[in-house]
Amino acid sequence: MxxxxxxxxxxxxxxxxxxxxxxxxxxxxxxxxxxxxxxxxxxxxxxxxxxxxxxxxxxxxxxxxxxxxxxxxxxxxxxxxxxxxxxxxxxxxxxxxxxxxxxxxxxxxxxxxxxxxxxxxxxxxxxxxxxxxxxxxxxxxxxxxxxxxxxxxxxxxxxxxIQILDLDWKQASKERGLELYKTYCLDCHGQQGEGTADGPPVWGDGSYNDGAGLSRVDKLGSWLKVAMPLGDPSLTEQESADIAAYINSHPRPQFKLEEHLPAAEKMGQYNGQRP
Ligand code: HEC
Ligand code: HEC
Known part of the structure; x- marks a missing residue:
C-alpha cells in the first residue's frame, strides 16, 4: 500500500x-x-x-x-x-x-x-x-x-x-473567506468546492454532512488553523475563521439519524468462533 x-x-x-x-x-x-x-x-x-x-x-x-x-x-x-x-x-x-x-x-x-x-x-x-x-x-x-x-x-x-480558537466567531466573514479561498485553497479543492485530484470536496454531495463536527464554523476554523493549506498550515486565526464561514455557507448533505443507522437486527454482531 x-x-x-x-x-x-x-x-x-x-x-x-x-x-x-x-x-x-x-x-x-x-x-x-x-x-x-x-x-x-x-x-x-x-x-x-x-x-x-x-x-x-x-x-x-x-x-x-x-x-x-x-x-x-x-x-x-x-x-x-x-x-x-x-x-x-x-x-x-x-x-x-x-x-x-x-x-x-x-x-x-x-x-x-x-x-x-x-x-x-x-x-x-x-x-x-x-x-x-x-x-x-x-x-x-x-x-x-x-x-x-x-x-x-x-x-x-x-x-x-482540536482546541477551539478563542475568537468572536460571529465576526467571521464569508466575503473575506471567498477571497482567501481563491488564494490558498481553490487550486486543490476546486472553484465549486467539488475537489480535484489534489484535494477532496469541501462542500456539496461529496463532502461531510451537516451533522459532522466540521460543519460547525468554530470547529472547522480551528481545524484549518492546524491543518491547511496541506503541508503548510500558515493561516492566521482570523483567516481560518473567515474561510470556515465561507466553506460552511455552501450546501452539503443533510443529516437525519434514521437514514444512517443499519437495520435493527444488524446493529450488533457476535464475531467470535462458537466452540
Ligand atoms: C470531515 C472530517 C472527518 C472525517 C472524514 C472523519 N472524521 Fe473523525 N472526527 C472529525 C472531527 C472534526 C472530530 C472531532 C475531533 C476534535 O474535536 O479534535 C472527529 C473525532 C473523531 C474521533 C474522536 C477523537 C477524540 O479525540 O476523541 C474518532 C475516534 C474519529 N473521529 C474517528 C474517525 C474515523 C475512524 C473516521 C473514518 C471512518 C473519521 N473519524 C472520519 C472529523 C472527521
Ligand atoms: C496542496 C493541496 C491543498 C491545499 C492548497 C489545501 N488543501 Fe485542504 N486538503 C488537501 C488534501 C490532500 C486533503 C486530504 C488530506 C489527506 O488526504 O492527506 C485536504 C483536506 C481538507 C479538508 C478536510 C476534508 C474535506 O475535504 O472536507 C478541508 C475542510 C480542507 N482541506 C480545506 C482546505 C482549505 C480551506 C484550504 C485553504 C486554506 C486548503 N484545504 C488548502 C489538499 C489541499
Missing part, C-alpha cells in the same frame, strides 16, 4: 517527537507517539488492516459500503491520525469510554468510530463487532500504546483534540 512506503513508521515517530520540540519520555508519553512496532501475530494484522482502512476508507472493500462521500478518515485525521494536531488519534483511546452529552450515555471508542462513519463520512453506521469496526478501533487503540488512561467524564474527546 502506498502509505506504508511513503510514511514509514520510524520516520513518522521521529517527526512527531520533532514537532513536540523535545524527546523527553514524559512529554512523549503525554503527546502520545506512534509505537515502534506492530503487535505480533493476528493482533498486528488487525492493526494494519485498520490502518489501511483509515487511509483508504472510501475505496477499501471493507469500509466502502459504509461511506457516502469522497472522504477517507485521513482526509481530516491527517497522516492516518498520527499528525499530532490535526485530528490526532495519538492517545485518543485513553479517553474512552467517555460521557457523550449528545447521546446522553457513555460511549466506547468503537461507538465514536462508528459515529464518524455516519456524519463525517456521510455513510451508514457499520455494525458493532463487524470486521471494519474492530479493525479501525484496534488501530486507533494501538496509537495510545504506553499512554495513561484518563476517561473523559465530560465529552467524547481525547487529550489531543
Amino acid at each position: 502506498n502509505f506504508r512506503t511513503t510514511f514509514p513508521l520510524g520516520i513518522l515517530a521521529c517527526l512527531i517527537v520533532g514537532f513536540s520540540g523535545t524527546a523527553s519520555p514524559l512529554v512523549a508519553q503525554e503527546v502520545g507517539h506512534v509505537p515502534d512496532e506492530y503487535p505480533p501475530g493476528p493482533l498486528g494484522e488487525v492493526v494494519r488492516l485498520g490502518e489501511a482502512i483509515v487511509w483508504e476508507t472510501k475505496d477499501h472493500p471493507l469500509s466502502q459500503p459504509y461511506v457516502g462521500n469522497q472522504l477517507n478518515c485521513t482526509s481530516c485525521h491527517l497522516e492516518g491520525g498520527t499528525d499530532p494536531a490535526a485530528g490526532s488519534f495519538l492517545s485518543t483511546a485513553t479517553a474512552y469510554p467517555a460521557w457523550s452529552p449528545r447521546e446522553k450515555r457513555v460511549i466506547t471508542l468503537e461507538d465514536r468510530v462508528l459515529n464518524c462513519f455516519m456524519r463525517s463520512e456521510n455513510g451508514t453506521r457499520p455494525p458493532y463487532g463487524s470486521k471494519v469496526s474492530v479493525a479501525v478501533t484496534t488501530y486507533i487503540t494501538w496509537l495510545s500504546t504506553g499512554a495513561k488512561m484518563k476517561m473523559n467524564a465530560e465529552k467524547t474527546l481525547g487529550p489531543r483534540h
Whole structure:
C-alpha cells in the first residue's frame, strides 16, 4: 500500500517527537507517539488492516459500503491520525469510554468510530463487532500504546483534540473567506468546492454532512488553523475563521439519524468462533 512506503513508521515517530520540540519520555508519553512496532501475530494484522482502512476508507472493500462521500478518515485525521494536531488519534483511546452529552450515555471508542462513519463520512453506521469496526478501533487503540488512561467524564474527546480558537466567531466573514479561498485553497479543492485530484470536496454531495463536527464554523476554523493549506498550515486565526464561514455557507448533505443507522437486527454482531 502506498502509505506504508511513503510514511514509514520510524520516520513518522521521529517527526512527531520533532514537532513536540523535545524527546523527553514524559512529554512523549503525554503527546502520545506512534509505537515502534506492530503487535505480533493476528493482533498486528488487525492493526494494519485498520490502518489501511483509515487511509483508504472510501475505496477499501471493507469500509466502502459504509461511506457516502469522497472522504477517507485521513482526509481530516491527517497522516492516518498520527499528525499530532490535526485530528490526532495519538492517545485518543485513553479517553474512552467517555460521557457523550449528545447521546446522553457513555460511549466506547468503537461507538465514536462508528459515529464518524455516519456524519463525517456521510455513510451508514457499520455494525458493532463487524470486521471494519474492530479493525479501525484496534488501530486507533494501538496509537495510545504506553499512554495513561484518563476517561473523559465530560465529552467524547481525547487529550489531543482540536482546541477551539478563542475568537468572536460571529465576526467571521464569508466575503473575506471567498477571497482567501481563491488564494490558498481553490487550486486543490476546486472553484465549486467539488475537489480535484489534489484535494477532496469541501462542500456539496461529496463532502461531510451537516451533522459532522466540521460543519460547525468554530470547529472547522480551528481545524484549518492546524491543518491547511496541506503541508503548510500558515493561516492566521482570523483567516481560518473567515474561510470556515465561507466553506460552511455552501450546501452539503443533510443529516437525519434514521437514514444512517443499519437495520435493527444488524446493529450488533457476535464475531467470535462458537466452540
Ligand atoms: C470531515 C472530517 C472527518 C472525517 C472524514 C472523519 N472524521 Fe473523525 N472526527 C472529525 C472531527 C472534526 C472530530 C472531532 C475531533 C476534535 O474535536 O479534535 C472527529 C473525532 C473523531 C474521533 C474522536 C477523537 C477524540 O479525540 O476523541 C474518532 C475516534 C474519529 N473521529 C474517528 C474517525 C474515523 C475512524 C473516521 C473514518 C471512518 C473519521 N473519524 C472520519 C472529523 C472527521
Ligand atoms: C496542496 C493541496 C491543498 C491545499 C492548497 C489545501 N488543501 Fe485542504 N486538503 C488537501 C488534501 C490532500 C486533503 C486530504 C488530506 C489527506 O488526504 O492527506 C485536504 C483536506 C481538507 C479538508 C478536510 C476534508 C474535506 O475535504 O472536507 C478541508 C475542510 C480542507 N482541506 C480545506 C482546505 C482549505 C480551506 C484550504 C485553504 C486554506 C486548503 N484545504 C488548502 C489538499 C489541499
